[in-house]
Amino acid sequence: xxxxxxxxxxxxxxxxxxxxxxxxxxxxxxxxxxxxxxxxxxxxxxxxxxxxxxxxxxxxxxxxxxxxxxxxxxxxxxxxxxxxxxxxxxxxxxxxxxxxxxxxxxxxxxxxxxxxxxxxxxxxxxxxxxxxxxxxxxxxxxxxxxxxxxxxxxxxxxxxxxxxxxxxxxxxxxxxxxxxxxxxxxxxxxxxxxxxxxxxxxxxxxxxxxxxxxxxxxxxxxxxxxxxxxxxxxxxxxxxxxxxxxxxxxxxxxxxxxxxxxxxxxxxxxxxxxxxxxxxxxxxxxxxxxxxxxxxxxxxxxxxxxxxxxxxxxxxxxxxxxxxxxxxxxxxxxxxxxxxxxxxxxxxxxxxxxxxxxxxxxxxxxxxxxxxxxxxxxxxxxx
Ligand code: MTE
Ligand code: MO
Numbered sequence: 277x278x279x280x281x282x283x284x285x286x287x288x289x290x291x292x293x294x295x296x297x298x299x300x301x302x303x304x305x306x307x308x309x310x311x312x313x314x315x316x317x318x319x320x321x322x323x324x325x326x327x328x329x330x331x332x333x334x335x336x337x338x339x340x341x342x343x344x345x346x347x348x349x350x351x352x353x354x355x356x357x358x359x360x361x362x363x364x365x366x367x368x369x370x371x372x373x374x375x376x377x378x379x380x381x382x383x384x385x386x387x388x389x390x391x392x393x394x395x396x397x398x399x400x401x402x403x404x405x406x407x408x409x410x411x412x413x414x415x416x417x418x419x420x421x422x423x424x425x426x427x428x429x430x431x432x433x434x435x436x437x438x439x440x441x442x443x444x445x446x447x448x449x450x451x452x453x454x455x456x457x458x459x460x461x462x463x464x465x466x467x468x469x470x471x472x473x474x475x476x477x478x479x480x481x482x483x484x485x486x487x488x489x490x491x492x493x494x495x496x497x498x499x500x501x502x503x504x505x506x507x508x509x510x511x512x513x514x515x516x517x518x519x520x521x522x523x524x525x526x527x528x529x530x531x532x533x534x535x536x537x538x539x540x541x542x543x544x545x546x547x548x549x550x551x552x553x554x555x556x557x558x559x560x561x562x563x564x565x566x567x568x569x570x571x572x573x574x575x576x577x578x579x580x581x582x583x584x585x586x587x588x589x590x591x592x593x594x595x596x597x598x599x600x601x602x603x604x605x606x607x608x609x610x611x612x613x614x615x616x617x618x619x620x621x622x623x624x625x626x627x628x629x630x631x632x633x634x635x636x637x638x639x640x641x642x643x644x645x646x647x648x649x650x651x652x653x654x655x656x657x658x659x
Pocket of ligand 1: 316317320364365367436441485486489490
């Protein structure tokens with residue numbers, strides 16, 4: 277049984293599958309800007325390797341087949357350490373909400389709002405390591421850089437031992453100093469634990485968490501995206517008309533795999549007025565690609581009228597906004613209809629003025645990815 281050495285987990289996590297362990301944070305506990313480690317959601321495709329089985333070094337394979345290895349101590353000694361505040365969200369977060377659309381159930385783990393969390397990750401920038409390994413990434417490269425002379429868009433593949441998991445990101449992201457892609461060994465100031473991919477894990481900020489490969493062993497650069505099912509199949513969205521059985525090989529090939537993620541928000545808590553005549557609604561808002569949140573609209577009548585939530589100005593580390601924004605709003609009791617279910621609704625706007633769709637009908641896809649319609653929470657408000 278490869279699962280007999282699984283790590284201990286916090287009993288507060290909501291377990292969706294036990295083997296492999298897939299467990300989310302209860303939404304009501306997602307109140308802190310930095311998610312406590314023990315409450316951080318866990319998404320594992322297979323068993324968790326034992327510490328001694330996990331790679332203790334990173335091997336980089338360049339386009340010409342040349343390889344270079346770095347142990348954890350090499351990484352720590354040779355390169356500048358950076359700490360970045362990053363929200364990781366599973367591509368399937370809120371899938372159970374999309375599954376309630378008229379098109380019906382979607383396939384995959386039926387997450388509520390808690391397959392998301394924020395941590396401070398420390399490590400070195402992948403670009404610095406690639407440069408040291410001989411991959412020219414600067415404008416002042418001696419010869420025209422490899423990226424410019426090669427006749428293909430390049431990709432960086434992240435590979436876990438024995439191909440137990442492998443995906444890729446565009447090289448442009450990996451070498452962009454503002455993209456903050458890390459080879460990380462610390463999470464909230466502690467060595468990354470087994471569940472979250474230690475000793476060394478890739479962190480790709482602003483990108484769906486599937487690209488932040490745990491137990492990272494090998495990095496390979498070339499003209500192709502990762503050939504794995506996790507790159508070629510699992511994280512691609514089709515239109516609501518498409519059923520899984522209708523997708524042809526050329527449709528899979530032509531579809532874009534998820535990288536940066538769309539704007540998202542959710543209600544974590546509705547704290548009902550008792551005595552002070554106010555109801556407090558709280559939640560998070562997040563967008564991919566380093567886009568910050570500029571506005572969060574909340575409704576107490578199912579989306580007919582709106583008010584703006586207070587955005588909590590938590591400071592995040594990094595070149596761009598890689599972290600969620602927590603928000604809250606107080607609702608005077610006399611502005612809420614009492615004696616019935618009151619439906620609170622939230623939607624966020626990011627700094628490119630992208631916003632969330634009202635319903636799941638138009639973005640429904642059979643894999644239940646990118647579920648980001650307005651989040652609704654109905655609560656009874658007593659007189
Ligand atoms: N890396 C490996 N090696 N194996 C995995 O199963 N799951 C991915 C990603 N990296 C995965 C992985 C997915 S789909 C997600 S959502 C995140 O890890 C989850 O990270 P977490 O478990 O630290 O929250
Ligand atoms: Mo995921």
